[in-house]
Amino acid sequence: xxxxxxxxxxxxxxVTAEDGNLDAQVDPRFGRCRYFIIITPETMEFEAIKNPxxxxxxxxxxxxxxxxxDKGAEVVLTGNIGPNAFxxxxxxxxxxxxxxxGEIKQVVSRYKTGELVxxxxxxxxxxxxxxxxxxx
Numbered sequence: 315x316x317x318x319x320x321x322x323x324x325x326x327x328x329v330t331a332e333d334g335n336l337d338a339q340v341d342p343r344f345g346r347c348r349y350f351i352i353i354t355p356e357t358m359e360f361e362a363i364k365n366p367x368x369x370x371x372x373x374x375x376x377x378x379x380x381x382x383x384d385k386g387a388e389v390v391l392t393g394n395i396g397p398n399a400f401x402x403x404x405x406x407x408x409x410x411x412x413x414x415x416g417e418i419k420q421v422v423s424r425y426k427t428g429e430l431v432x433x434x435x436x437x438x439x440x441x442x443x444x445x446x447x448x449x450x
Contacts, residue, residue, distance in 0.1 A: 342393030381390030
């Protein structure tokens, strides 16, 4: 059991964020989130990456999935994720946890305790973030 828990947070994680710091709120969108926060949970060292796909005409989920995988994240914590982004991340071996909300620091803490578990399917349909983006 101890080894399993260590494996839960031994690698980098990515949290979708509304701003580029650990006090920010989780952005509910994956492909069109404002920032990706790449965190090493043990040390809480992080890199904030402004999402270059936020205003993409199409393919934001796939491109964002590739970006996150290229940064070495092993797990993504987000509010919502569509099927294309989910497939892209799964193909890269990245686990996805959806339904996440709150402050980044608190979410990472919940992840480290094992409270948040990976999903086996996307939780929204295609183009979900496009409608959300138009509302902002």
